[in-house]
Amino acid sequence: MMKQTKGKFAGTVRVGERGQIVIPKGVRDLFDIHPGDTLLVLADVKQGIAITKDDVLFRQFDEILSKEEPT
Template sequence: MMMNHGKIFGTTSMGERGQVVIPSEAREELGIKSGEKFVVFGDAHKGTVILVKSEIMNKFANFFFNKSKRFEKIAKEIFDKTDSEIEEEERE
C-alpha cells in the first residue's frame, strides 16, 4: 500500500525484551543494516513511534547548525548596523 508520505511494509510485534523486528522488505528497500542506530520519537497520545536513522538526524543537525551560523552572522551584521545608526542619530 502506498501513501503520499511513505509506504506501509506490514505489521510487527514487540517481544518480551522490548525488541521489534523491522520487516525484511522494509530493511531491504530502506537500506537498513544490522547494528544500524536510530533516533526514536513518539507520541503517547497518538500511540505513535517513529524511527529515524541516526545518520539522517546527524545530517539534519549539521545542516541546521551550518544554517544557524549563517543566520547568526547576518543577525550580527544587522545589529551592528542598527547600533551604528543609533549612535549616529544620538550624535545629531
C-alpha cells in the same frame, strides 16, 4: 501487507515477549538498514513513536546549524 507505493512503506509488526520488534525487509531495504546499525527512537505520548537511522537526524541537524544567520 498493504499495497506499497515507491519510497513508502506501511505494515504492522508484533512486539515479542522481550519487547523486541522485527523491522520488515521492505523498510530495511528502503532505508538501507543493516545488522549493527544504530537507530534513534523518538517517542511522544500525544504524537506516537518514530524510528529513524541516527545519521539521518544528525544530517538534518547539520543542515539546520550550517544555515547562515540572516544579516
